[in-house]
Amino acid sequence: MDQRPDDVQLSAWLDGEGSAAERDQIAAWLEQHPDDMALVRQWAADRDALRAAFDPVLDERLPEALLSTARRHGRWWSGGGSRRGATLPGPRWAQAAAVLGLMATGGLIGAALVWQLAARPAAQQAAATGPWTHRAAVAHAVYVPEVRHPVEVSVVEGNAAEQRAQEQHLARWLTKRLDMPVRLADLRPQGFELVGGRLLPDASGPSAQLMYQNGKGERITVYLRRPEPGSATAFRYQRDGDLGMFYWVEDGLGCALVGALPRERLLAAADAVYRQMEAAQAQGGAAPAPGPSTPGRGASLPAPTAQPARTQPVPPTS
């Protein structure tokens, strides 16, 4: 590319848009032009800041007014939707109407609503203030059903070499943001492939969620965080309905493995994660080897010291 890509092209590149050829050209330009690279990095930092600012909304407890709107039948309280165009009822009005309707139609619907409220999963209720294991369970429940955006940084696009680069990039990114060595456990012997990861808010700073999926589409998540000092916890198991969780806290790492699997299968995966983390600790830190990085849709940019992806030989995945 001889001519500088304009802001529109650079911005589209950051968002993963454009053909492969266009993307390659812009990537090559950025490698040669540190000023433009710095600009795009700045935009990427702004994007990350926006996500960090609003992602906590995902973990907030859903307001009862909204839940009851979604649960109750559409029109029994509103007297038909034909007059709606002119005046939209605000939630206070709607709440009042809902309460009146509840009183008027009597016990049956009221009882059903109360039962539904009481039947809400404990994980959801504890979301705002509960211990970190609750946050791990909630994060699992929120992202596992996602079809299109289960992870923030995906490692399943492109060929084996590109996937390998994406994995290294993901590990480096999470290591940097969590400020602790993050290792991506290999669960292929247990039948689970890594899908990718995302950054989540936790009480003491960011935490990470890694998602794995097997051939049957079953998903498990690994939740990683920096523990509070003195909070070491032995390997433990808890179950809430279908959802099981193994978790442990050791020096420098809190880890939970969550999934709707039978205990034994979950244990096999948790055991593998535990052993791999142990081995990494024994090697004196689990920081991933520096390597090339490929920004994809929504991916973070490589750290300033990282080498550009396409000029580096990339070791193939096993």
Next chain:
Amino acid sequence: VLAPELFRQQLISAMPRLRRYARSLVLDAGGADDLVQIALERALERWQQYDPQRELLLWLLSIAHNAFLDLRRREARFTVVDPQEAGARQDALGGDPGVDIGLRIDLMAALGKLSPEHREPLLLVTLEQLSYAECSELLGIPIGTVMSRISRARVALRAALDGRPARANAPVLRRVV
């Protein structure tokens, strides 16, 4: 005909992301949930228009977008956001304690300065991670317009965060392309 149970369950599953988008758009938590409330009511009224082949969240986001346009026409509080106040409220309501609060207030202020026409595509692509094609369909504007608005929004956001007026060749903050 009333919306089936399954549809209402899907609505509840989609609600956290709908609320996140509304919050980023309106900035004020109360106003954002008012917007979500209206979007939910409209979705329940029109559930038969929903094509199950499409992703429910996209459909809900487009309803929220239209509701936001209606509200802006009707109510001043959806047009003019006081970013300082929104930032303070955001903090009072909790949120990620790991994020620097000063930065967050600045970010809210900068975001509040963007015109809604620029804010929406930027948020849909960065927060909701929609493609430009999805964004174009949802907002009912051409893809080229999506591209240029996002790029202008980025330049303007950065200028606001740097505390300088947007460059001479950059867009005026409240002008629509």
